[in-house]
Amino acid sequence: MAEPRAEVLVDLDAVRSNVARLAALAGPAETMVVVKADGYGHGAVPVAEAALQGGATWLGTAALSEALDLREAGISAPILCWLDPVGTDYRPAVEAGIDLSVSSVEQLRAVGDARVHLKIDTGLSRGGCPQSRWPELVRAAADSDVHAIWSHLACADEPGHPSVDAQAKRFAVAYEEALAAGLSPRRHLANSAATLTRPDLHFDMVRVGIATYGLNPVPGGEKLLPAMAFRSSVVSVKPLPAGESVSYGHSWTAAGDTWVALVPVGYADGVPRLLSNRMSVLLGGERRPVRGRVCMDQIVVECPPDTRPGDEVVLFGPGTRGEPTATEWADAIGTIDYEIVTGMYRPRVTRTYLGRR
Numbered sequence: 001m002a003e004p005r006a007e008v009l010v011d012l013d014a015v016r017s018n019v020a021r022l023a024a025l026a027g028p029a030e031t032m033v034v035v036k037a038d039g040y041g042h043g044a045v046p047v048a049e050a051a052l053q054g055g056a057t058w059l060g061t062a063a064l065s066e067a068l069d070l071r072e073a074g075i076s077a078p079i080l081c082w083l084d085p086v087g088t089d090y091r092p093a094v095e096a097g098i099d100l101s102v103s104s105v106e107q108l109r110a111v112g113d114a115r116v117h118l119k120i121d122t123g124l125s126r127g128g129c130p131q132s133r134w135p136e137l138v139r140a141a142a143d144s145d146v147h148a149i150w151s152h153l154a155c156a157d158e159p160g161h162p163s164v165d166a167q168a169k170r171f172a173v174a175y176e177e178a179l180a181a182g183l184s185p186r187r188h189l190a191n192s193a194a195t196l197t198r199p200d201l202h203f204d205m206v207r208v209g210i211a212t213y214g215l216n217p218v219p220g221g222e223k224l225l226p227a228m229a230f231r232s233s234v235v236s237v238k239p240l241p242a243g244e245s246v247s248y249g250h251s252w253t254a255a256g257d258t259w260v261a262l263v264p265v266g267y268a269d270g271v272p273r274l275l276s277n278r279m280s281v282l283l284g285g286e287r288r289p290v291r292g293r294v295c296m297d298q299i300v301v302e303c304p305p306d307t308r309p310g311d312e313v314v315l316f317g318p319g320t321r322g323e324p325t326a327t328e329w330a331d332a333i334g335t336i337d338y339e340i341v342t343g344m345y346r347p348r349v350t351r352t353y354l355g356r357r
């Protein structure tokens with residue numbers, strides 16, 4: 001069989017072991033693993049299965065369609081789903097036993113008999129019920145099946161940021177108001193960063209996304225295993241005389257005689273064009289620089305003359321063999337590794353699962 005042109009490898013053993021580590025840190029709180037956006041680009045169903053084996057007891061998604069896909073795949077664990085447009089038909093959610101997030105009285109009416117998690121905006125100013133309307137919402141929910149109240153943190157990835165404590169205080173007030181309205185809800189607040197740094201905010205459940213996938217949002221924190229690797233292989237190798245320039249725009253020129261390898265991955269496969277002249281790959285056990293612009297379908301790598309067509313090229317991975325990491329890519333172009341791995345879900349890129357399924 002031919003080498004895959006572009007291949008994303010997802011290590012499910014790494015997912016299992018990350019989740020086991022996070023669940024141990026979170027215990028006795030339960031662990032929800034967030035598998036929105038196709039499991040941050042890793043594949044929602046295989047990740048969800050591995051996460052449940054690793055000790056997660058809940059799954060979280062943004063869209064209802066994502067939650068229904070999990071049920072379709074036979075996953076029966078509790079699922080919370082938190083963001084759908086006005087007018088969504090929630091009956092399939094109720095039938096499939098999917099919990100829904102509710103941020104307003106109107107939404108509470110719209111979700112019918114669904115079990116709900118009431119969301120308070122404690123300072124992210126994104127979704128959630130504003131504090132001013134919260135007393136009305138908790139009173140209106142007196143006859144609903146309220147499982148929990150919850151909120152989301154803005155700056156947990158900057159340990160010590162004063163907003164974290166400020167949000168926690170508002171969350172405590174919201175909880176008191178829910179109790180005063182006669183509810184007895186569970187509570188959840190922590191994302192990956194808070195799970196790793198704020199045990200006092202674990203409450204009854206943590207919601208871990210990025211850490212599941214082995215990427216740590218807190219610099220210098222817990223060692224996790226990055227689950228995703230991205231690789232390709234050399235298509236051709238040729239000599240490049242001194243003074244010749246490479247790729248569109250001729251943004252790089254060879255100072256001396258050298259060799260270049262053509263690798264068939266480009267920005268259509270998830271290599272950001274912004275990494276042009278700013279990235280290297282692992283080829284023949286060494287880091288080799290990408291020269292010139294990243295094209296839609298290909299990159300050019302400066303290489304030693306003994307490079308051969310078919311040689312493996314690792315674009316990123318856990319870093320254990322010296323290859324770049326998704327975090328290194330993100331840092332080079334001023335984004336976060338979340339965006340890099342989530343952007344790897346592309347129809348043209350083969351996805352292969354490693355580890356026990």
Ligand SMILES: *Cc1c(COP(=O)(O)O)cnc(C)c1O
Nearest residue numbers: 034152191192193207208209210
């Ligand atoms: C995405 C998301 C999470 C997970 O965040 P991470 O930083 O990836 O751990 C948790 N809760 C909500 C509401 C989210 O949207």
